[in-house]
Amino acid sequence: MNDELVIEAHDLTRRFGDFTAVDRISFDVRAGEVFGFLGANGAGKTTAIRMLTGLLAPSGGQASVAGHDVYTESEAIKRDIGYMSQRFSLYEDLTVSENIRLYGGIYDLTDREIRGRTDRLLTRLGLQHIARSLVRSIPLGWRQKLAFSVALLHEPAIVFLDEPTSGVDPITRRQFWELIYEAASAGTTVFVTTHYMDEAEYCDRVSIMTAGAIGAMGTPGDLKKQFGVESVEDVFVKLARPGDARVPGSAAP
Amino acid sequence: MTALLGLLRKEAYHILRDRRTLAVIVWMPIVQVIIFGYAIRTDVDHVRLAIVDPVPDEDTIALRGRFGATDTFQIIAVTPRVSTLEELFSSGAAQGAVVFEAGFADHVARGLPARVMLVTDATEPNTGSMVQNYALAVVQRYEAELQTRRPGGVRIVPEVRTAFNPTRASSNLFVPGLMAFVLTIISSLMTAISLTREKETGTMEALLVSPLRPWQIIVGKVTPYLAVGFVSVIGVVLEARLVFHVPLRGSMTLLLGEGLLFILVSLSLGILVSARTSSQRVAMMAALVGTMLPTMLLSGFIFPVESMPWPLRAASVVVPAKWFVTVARGIMLKGIGLRYLWRETLVLAAMALVLLTLSTRSFKARLE
Numbered sequence: 090m091n092d093e094l095v096i097e098a099h100d101l102t103r104r105f106g107d108f109t110a111v112d113r114i115s116f117d118v119r120a121g122e123v124f125g126f127l128g129a130n131g132a133g134k135t136t137a138i139r140m141l142t143g144l145l146a147p148s149g150g151q152a153s154v155a156g157h158d159v160y161t162e163s164e165a166i167k168r169d170i171g172y173m174s175q176r177f178s179l180y181e182d183l184t185v186s187e188n189i190r191l192y193g194g195i196y197d198l199t200d201r202e203i204r205g206r207t208d209r210l211l212t213r214l215g216l217q218h219i220a221r222s223l224v225r226s227i228p229l230g231w232r233q234k235l236a237f238s239v240a241l242l243h244e245p246a247i248v249f250l251d252e253p254t255s256g257v258d259p260i261t262r263r264q265f266w267e268l269i270y271e272a273a274s275a276g277t278t279v280f281v282t283t284h285y286m287d288e289a290e291y292c293d294r295v296s297i298m299t300a301g302a303i304g305a306m307g308t309p310g311d312l313k314k315q316f317g318v319e320s321v322e323d324v325f326v327k328l329a330r331p332g333d334a335r336v337p338g339s340a341a342p
Numbered sequence: 343m344t345a346l347l348g349l350l351r352k353e354a355y356h357i358l359r360d361r362r363t364l365a366v367i368v369w370m371p372i373v374q375v376i377i378f379g380y381a382i383r384t385d386v387d388h389v390r391l392a393i394v395d396p397v398p399d400e401d402t403i404a405l406r407g408r409f410g411a412t413d414t415f416q417i418i419a420v421t422p423r424v425s426t427l428e429e430l431f432s433s434g435a436a437q438g439a440v441v442f443e444a445g446f447a448d449h450v451a452r453g454l455p456a457r458v459m460l461v462t463d464a465t466e467p468n469t470g471s472m473v474q475n476y477a478l479a480v481v482q483r484y485e486a487e488l489q490t491r492r493p494g495g496v497r498i499v500p501e502v503r504t505a506f507n508p509t510r511a512s513s514n515l516f517v518p519g520l521m522a523f524v525l526t527i528i529s530s531l532m533t534a535i536s537l538t539r540e541k542e543t544g545t546m547e548a549l550l551v552s553p554l555r556p557w558q559i560i561v562g563k564v565t566p567y568l569a570v571g572f573v574s575v576i577g578v579v580l581e582a583r584l585v586f587h588v589p590l591r592g593s594m595t596l597l598l599g600e601g602l603l604f605i606l607v608s609l610s611l612g613i614l615v616s617a618r619t620s621s622q623r624v625a626m627m628a629a630l631v632g633t634m635l636p637t638m639l640l641s642g643f644i645f646p647v648e649s650m651p652w653p654l655r656a657a658s659v660v661v662p663a664k665w666f667v668t669v670a671r672g673i674m675l676k677g678i679g680l681r682y683l684w685r686e687t688l689v690l691a692a693m694a695l696v697l698l699t700l701s702t703r704s705f706k707a708r709l710e
Contacts, residue, residue, distance in 0.1 A: 175544075176543060178548035179545070182360065191351075194344045195554055196345075196553065197344060197553070
């Protein structure tokens with residue numbers, strides 16, 4: 090991990106009519122960091138991710154991703170990022186290698202690159218034997234690892250994972266986090282949303298969104314100390330309950 | 343370019359691996375044309391006819407013979423009294439009746455108007471009016487014959503002629519319309535469903551965050567289905583020729599080309615629909631209702647547009663099928679070419695352009 094900033098957001102805002110989904114959020118993500126982006130459903134996580142991935146234009150504020158401005162350079166951003174959603178984005182009626190080939194082609198890899206990377210990818214995952222199987226027929230856990238590896242196929246600077254582990258069993262989840270660490274140690278920045286609070290503990294830093302704003306941000310250890318609680322989950326609960334007193338200074342660590 | 347080729351290959355896999363859907367989209371048009379082709383027939387055959395002839399004479403007997411001689415009519419009763427008609431009609435025994443006045447031949451001979459009344463069962467207005475026309479034609483033909491034998495003695499009634507379709511076979515008119523009908527539904531449905539399926543499974547999101555441009559996504563979607571639609575067109579044209587004996591007087595190449603253009607319009611319509619809906623079910627309903635009703639009602643396929651009130655006539659202008667029906671009938675029945683059909687072709691091309699641009703836009707709009 091170094092100090093180079095790959096995501097910078099300053100007062101990033103998105104309004105839908107009268108409703109402000111994301112309200113002036115500011116944060117930085119450093120290269121090679123595993124950044125956890127937490128928040129309850131409807132807190133504005135998805136809207137924030139959509140702005141950062143160039144799917145949605147912000148209503149205000151500034152942000153850059155991999156050095157590209159989100160307003161003017163969304164095409165360049167798209168080349169430099171990988172993306173995986175909770176629905177895994179693989180075509181079920183295509184085989185494993187057909188899926189890899191499709192996404193490789195979409196990101197303009199040459200046939201030779203695609204062949205080489207497909208081999209390496211399947212060997213690393215130990216999935217060579219299912220290269221010709223339809224995605225539909227392989228277990229959910231394998232699909233998930235595969236989707237993650239496909240999102241990294243074009244070697245992006247940053248990979249966005251939108252609730253990548255929802256609906257998978259705890260062991261598979263742990264294995265999946267090993268893949269995330271592997272990617273991060275290879276220099277890929279990982280921006281991950283999750284609603285499993287135990288996973289938050291695996292992140293280098295987390296931010297917690299409530300009602301469109303960032304309620305707290307820092308390393309899991311710092312946050313627990315700051316809020317005087319045992320786990321990130323407790324931090325989350327404290328933040329999510331408006332009745333409880335907020336810890337001063339939590340918005341900008 | 344590689345990206346686009348990849349998309350096309352992927353779409354081809356989708357189509358080829360989903361055998362059931364493929365079978366439906368290739369066979370459905372062909373089967374539907376058969377079903378509709380036989381169901382929607384306005385040909386009248388063996389119409390049960392009652393004859394009321396109070397005082398039979400040479401002319402009424404001759405005319406009765408004429409009616410009996412055609413396949414169109416089948417004389418089921420000859421009666422001297424009008425009062426028996428009511429019973430024949432209400433029991434459904436008779437679909438039409440010819441009522442002569444007494445002294446028919448005498449009036450004809452003396453140059454006075456000889457009255458014959460043609461009664462039809464109007465519960466089926468279309469059949470009724472067809473029967474009326476046929477019966478009228480029989481009477482008029484007889485009248486014309488008398489005229490040649492006794493010049494100046496009989497009033498001449500102008501003969502009604504049907505151009506290009508002298509046999510009055512309704513399949514000639516219906517099959518081109520059916521082609522439009524079936525192709526619209528299938529094409530718009532196919533793209534609408536396959537696009538919303540990608541939205542539902544989440545793969546659309548992956549395509550949208552990728553560097554693919556909206557137009558590439560749309561071209562990748564449209565092209566494979568254009569090919570499938572083309573296979574359907576060929577099937578339907580062959581069927582029209584072999585099963586319904588619809589003539590193909592014009593150029594086959596032109597007909598297939600226009601068919602392709604029309605499919606492109608319908609596919610784009612499907613994309614536009616799916617860009618605005620998020621579930622397969624909604625897209626399916628929207629595509630069905632949005633294309634089926636206008637195509638059925640406003641394309642001239644069943645009901646002639648010319649005889650509609652002006653608001654409907656105006657609305658029919660935006661129905662793509664209306665233009666394609668004109669083109670298909672022109673090529674198949676009249677044997678005319680682009681020299682006469684360039685206007686319709688231009689309208690279809692413009693529609694394709696506008697719809698494709700709109701759908702690319704609505705894709706972009708999703709991103710902003």
